[in-house]
Amino acid sequence: GLYDPACVVKCVESQKWFCNSAYGSSASHIISHLVRAKHHKVKLHAESPLGETLLECYNCGNTNCFVLGFVPAKTESVVVLLCRICVETVPALKSLDWDLSEWVSLIADKRFLPWLVREPSEEVAKLHVPPPTAKQQQLEELWKSKPEATVDDLEHEQVEEEEVQSTLLAYSDGYHLQNVLAPLVKAESEYDKKLREAQRKEGIAVRWEKGLSKRHVAVFSLQKNLAAAAYESSELRLLVGDELRLKLDAGGARQHGRPWEAVGQVLRITDGEIAIELRSANAPVEVSEPLFSVDFVWKGTSYERMQTALKTFAVDDTSVSGYLYHRLLGHDVEPQVIKVANPVGSARVPGLPDLNHSQQAAVKAVVQQPLSLIQGPPGTGKTVTSAAIVSHLARQNAGQVLVVAPSNIAVDQLAEKIHATGLKVVRLCAKSREAVSSSIDHLSLHVMLRAIDTPELEELRKLQRLKDDQGELVAADEKRFRQLRAQTERVLLQAADVICTTCVGAGDPRLANFRFRQVLIDEATQATEPESLIPIVLGAKQLVMVGDHQQLGPV
Numbered sequence: 001g002l003y004d005p006a007c008v009v010k011c012v013e014s015q016k017w018f019c020n021s022a023y024g025s026s027a028s029h030i031i032s033h034l035v036r037a038k039h040h041k042v043k044l045h046a047e048s049p050l051g052e053t054l055l056e057c058y059n060c061g062n063t064n065c066f067v068l069g070f071v072p073a074k075t076e077s078v079v080v081l082l083c084r085i086c087v088e089t090v091p092a093l094k095s096l097d098w099d100l101s102e103w104v105s106l107i108a109d110k111r112f113l114p115w116l117v118r119e120p121s122e123e124v125a126k127l128h129v130p131p132p133t134a135k136q137q138q139l140e141e142l143w144k145s146k147p148e149a150t151v152d153d154l155e156h157e158q159v160e161e162e163e164v165q166s167t168l169l170a171y172s173d174g175y176h177l178q179n180v181l182a183p184l185v186k187a188e189s190e191y192d193k194k195l196r197e198a199q200r201k202e203g204i205a206v207r208w209e210k211g212l213s214k215r216h217v218a219v220f221s222l223q224k225n226l227a228a229a230a231y232e233s234s235e236l237r238l239l240v241g242d243e244l245r246l247k248l249d250a251g252g253a254r255q256h257g258r259p260w261e262a263v264g265q266v267l268r269i270t271d272g273e274i275a276i277e278l279r280s281a282n283a284p285v286e287v288s289e290p291l292f293s294v295d296f297v298w299k300g301t302s303y304e305r306m307q308t309a310l311k312t313f314a315v316d317d318t319s320v321s322g323y324l325y326h327r328l329l330g331h332d333v334e335p336q337v338i339k340v341a342n343p344v345g346s347a348r349v350p351g352l353p354d355l356n357h358s359q360q361a362a363v364k365a366v367v368q369q370p371l372s373l374i375q376g377p378p379g380t381g382k383t384v385t386s387a388a389i390v391s392h393l394a395r396q397n398a399g400q401v402l403v404v405a406p407s408n409i410a411v412d413q414l415a416e417k418i419h420a421t422g423l424k425v426v427r428l429c430a431k432s433r434e435a436v437s438s439s440i441d442h443l444s445l446h447v448m449l450r451a452i453d454t455p456e457l458e459e460l461r462k463l464q465r466l467k468d469d470q471g472e473l474v475a476a477d478e479k480r481f482r483q484l485r486a487q488t489e490r491v492l493l494q495a496a497d498v499i500c501t502t503c504v505g506a507g508d509p510r511l512a513n514f515r516f517r518q519v520l521i522d523e524a525t526q527a528t529e530p531e532s533l534i535p536i537v538l539g540a541k542q543l544v545m546v547g548d549h550q551q552l553g554p555v
Contacts, residue, residue, distance in 0.1 A: 005047035006118045012041040012054070012063075014143065020117040023126070025133055027110035028119070036140040038195070040064040044117070055106065057083035059090060065112075069105040071098045081106075144194065167529075170330030174314030177329060182310055185530050189303035196298040202249065205290040208283065209275070211267070214469070216283040218246055218264060219275045220292070241432035242266045243297035244276050248284060252291030256284040263297060267435055277435075305507030306530035312537040319537035323370050328536070336370050338542060341396045349391045351420035352384055359385045366544055367392050373524075374546045386522055386546050387417035393518045393542070394423055394497045402516035403500045404535045406527040408433065414522050415500040416440050426496040428505055443500075445510075448492055449485065460484040486510075503527050506535035515539035525549045 008017045009030050014037060018030035025032060034040060041063040046052035056063045062083040069087070070079040080098055087093065087103050094100060106113055130136065131151050142149045164183045171177040201222050209217040247261035262283065264276035312319045313328075326333045344367050347360035355363065359381055366372040366389050376382045386403075393401050403418065405411045411427070416439065419425045427443040429436075434446045441447045450464065463481040467473050473481055489510055493499060501508065503521065519540045521532055525547035536543060 004118070004120060004124070005045040006049055007120045008045055008048075009112065009117050010043045010045070011037070011039050012043055013037070013039040014147065017045075019120055020112050020114075021120045022111060023120075023122075024130055028112065029130060029136075030112065030117070031107065031110050032136065033140065034065070036137065037143070038198070040066055048117075050116070055081060057081060057086055059083075059086045059093060062086070065106060069103045071100055071103050073097055144198070168330070173329065174325070178310040178314045181530050182307060185303055185306045185310070189300055192303075193298045193300065196296045199296045201294040203290045204292040204294055205288065206246070206292050207288070208285045211277045215281070216278045216285070217267065217275050218278060218283070218292075219273055220294070221273050222294070238266065238269065238274065238296075240266050240268060240436045241430065243299065243432070244274075245295040245297055246276065246278070247293050247295065248287065249291050249293055252284065252287050252289070255287055255289075255291065260284050265432060265435070302504045302531075305504055305534050306528075308507065309533040309537050310530055313533055316537070319539065321370065321541040324536070324540055324543055327371050338368050338370055340368055341398070342392075344392050347388060347392075349388045349421050351422060352388055352391075352417065353381075355385065355388060356381070359388070363388050363392060367396070370542050372544045374544065375548055377548055378551070382546050382548075383414055383417055383522070386414055386520060386544075387421060389544060390418050390498055390520055391421040391423060393520070393544075396518075398517045398542070400496060400514070400516060401498045401518045401520065402506065402535055402538065403498055403520045403522070404503045404506050405522040406503050406531060407523060408438075408502060410523045411500050411502055411505075412438050412440050415443055415498075418498055418500070419443055423497040424495060425498045425500060426493055428493070428499060428501040428508060428510065430502075430505055430508070445489060445492060449488055452488065452492075457484075457488060460488060503531045503534050506538060511538065517541045518544075520544040520546065522546050525551060 004019075007019050007021070009020065010017050011030070011033060014033070016033070018028075018033050020028045020030055022028045027035070030042070034042070042055055042065050044050050044053045044055070054063065055065050055068055057068060058080050059082055062068070062085065064083065067084045068081055069084060070081050071087075072079050082093070082098075082100075082103065084103070084105075087100050104113075106116060111119065131139070135151060135154060138154055139149065139151060142153065146153070164187060165180045167180060167184070171180065204220050204222070207219045209219060211217045243263055243265055245261060245263050248256055248259060253259045260282070262278045262280035264278040267275045267277050269275075313325075320328070323333060323336050344364045347355050347363040362372075362374055362385055366374070374382065374385065376385075390401050390403055403411070403414060405414065408429075415425050415427045419440070425443050426445055426448070427440055428445050434444075438444070442451075453461075460481070463473065463477055463484070466477070467481065493510065493514070499511070499514075499516075501511075516535070516538045517540065519535050519538070519542070521527065521535065521544070524532065524545035532545075
C-alpha cells in the first residue's frame with residue numbers, strides 16, 4: 001500500500017492508517033472512514049513534517065477533528081488549532097494575539113487541508129487503487145465485529161443477509177408491501193441498535209442529587225469540558241426520556257466495595273451536563289472520581305410497532321377501509337365521496353384566524369373525501385388549516401379523531417390549535433417523555449390524571465402520593481395503583497373529541513382497543529411508510545395527510 005508519512009493519518013479509535021486521497025470517491029479515504037465509523041480523533045505520522053501530533057484544540061483539548069480549525073498568530077509564523085465551539089463561546093480568546101475572524105476548518109472539500117496532510121500525486125494514487133466503494137463499506141461493517149479484518153476476508157465471510165428489495169410505487173397486496181418494507185425496517189433497527197450500543201463512554205465523574213421523587217439523580221458530562229460535551233450530546237442524538245446505563249468500573253467497584261450498575265432516564269440536558277434519574281434505590285454516592293462508564297440503552301419499541309402495523313395491514317381486513325387499502329397500495333380505484341352528516345357551510349372555525357380562499361376550499365373538499373393530500377410550503381397556514389379540518393371532522397358524528405405527526409413538536413403545535421377551537425383534546429405522550437414539560441401540559445394525559453379531584457379517585461390519589469413520597473410501592477399497592485391508573489386513563493381518553501400523539505405513539509398499548517375512523521397525519525412527508533401505517537391501521541376510513549414533499553427531512 002501507500003507509504004508516504006506526509007500523506008497518511010491515523011484514526012486513533014480504530015488504530016488504522018488512511019491516506020488523504022479521494023481517488024475514486026468524493027471524499028478522502030480518511031474522512032470516509034471517520035464518517036462511516038463515527039470516529040473523530042486523528043494523529044499525524046511520526047515522520048510527517050509536523051511530527052507525531054494528535055490534533056486537538058489548544059484551549060479545551062477537544063479532539064473532534066470535524067470541529068477543529070486553525071487561526072494564524074499575529075506576531076509569529078505559527079498557527080493555533082482551536083475548535084469551533086471555543087472560537088464561538090469563549091470570550092477570553094479574543095484578548096489573545098490571535099485573529100479569530102481568520103479561523104478556518106481543517107477539513108475542506110471532504111479532505112484535510114494539504115498543508116496538514118498532503119494528497120498523494122495522481123501518479124502515485126493510480127498505483128495504489130483502493131477497493132470499490134461497496135467493498136469499503138462492507139469492510140467498515142466487518143471491522144465492527146472483527147477489527148483486524150482485511151479486504152481478503154470479505155471473500156471468506158459468509159454473512160447471511162435478508163434480501164432487501166427496492167420500494168415500489170404500487171404493490172399487489174398487503175403481504176407484498178410487508179415483504180418489501182419489513183426487511184428495510186429490520187435493517188434500520190439493527191443499524192440503530194449497533195450505533196447506540198457502540199456509544200459507550202468511560203472515565204465519567206458523577207455528581208449526585210436527589211430528585212423530586214426522592215430517587216438518586218446522577219449528573220455528569222460526556223467530555224472533560226462542557227462545550228465539547230454539549231457538542232457530543234447533540235451528536236449522539238441524546239434526548240430527554242432516553243435511557244442510559246451507569247456502571248462502576250473495576251476501580252470504582254473496589255472503592256464501593258462491590259460491583260454496581262443501574263439504568264436511568266434522562267431528565268435534562270443543560271450546558272453539556274446530563275442528568276439521569278435512577279430506578280435503583282441504591283447508588284454509590286461516595287464515589288466522586290471519574291470511575292463510571294455510561295452505556296446507551298437501545299429500545300426497539302418504534303421498530304416493533306412499525307412491524308406490527310405492516311402485519312396488521314396485511315392480515316386484518318378491518319384495519320382500514322377497502323378504498324384506503326387499495327389506494328395505499330397504489331391501485332387505481334374509482335373516486336368515492338363521503339356522505340357528510342353536517343355539511344360545511346362556512347369553513348370559519350371559532351378560535352382560529354380567518355381562512356383564505358384556498359384554505360377554505362381545502363377544508364370543504366377534505367370533509368367529503370376518504371383520502372386527501374394537502375401540500376403547502378412553509379408559512380402557508382397548513383397548521384391552522386389542519387386544525388380547521390379536525391374541527392369539522394369532529395362534528396360529523398363519526399367518532400373520535402386521531403391526529404398524529406412524526407415529531408413531538410409538531411403534535412404539540414397542532415394540539416394547541418385544535419384546543420383553541422373548543423374541542424376536548426387529549427395529548428398522549430410516551431411514558432418516557434412524561435417528565436418533559438411543554439406549553440400544552442394541561443392537555444397531556446398524565447397531567448390530567450394528577451389533576452382529577454373526585455371522591456371516586458381518592459384511592460388512586462392516595463397511592464400516587466405514597467409513590468411520590470417513597471419513590472416506590474410494595475408489590476400489592478403497585479399492582480392496584482397501575483390498575484386504577486389504567487382505568488382512569490381510559491375514561492379520560494374516551495371522553496376526548498380528539499386524541500393527539502406521534503405516529504409511533506399511536507401504537508401505545510393504551511390505544512390498543514380504540515378505533516379511529518378519521519385520521520389526520522401532519523408533517524406526513526417527514527414520516528416513513530411503516531411509521532405512517534401505525535395510526536392508519538387503527539380503523540381508518542377517512543385519511544388526511546398534510547405536509548410539504550419538497551421540505552428536507554431533519555438533519
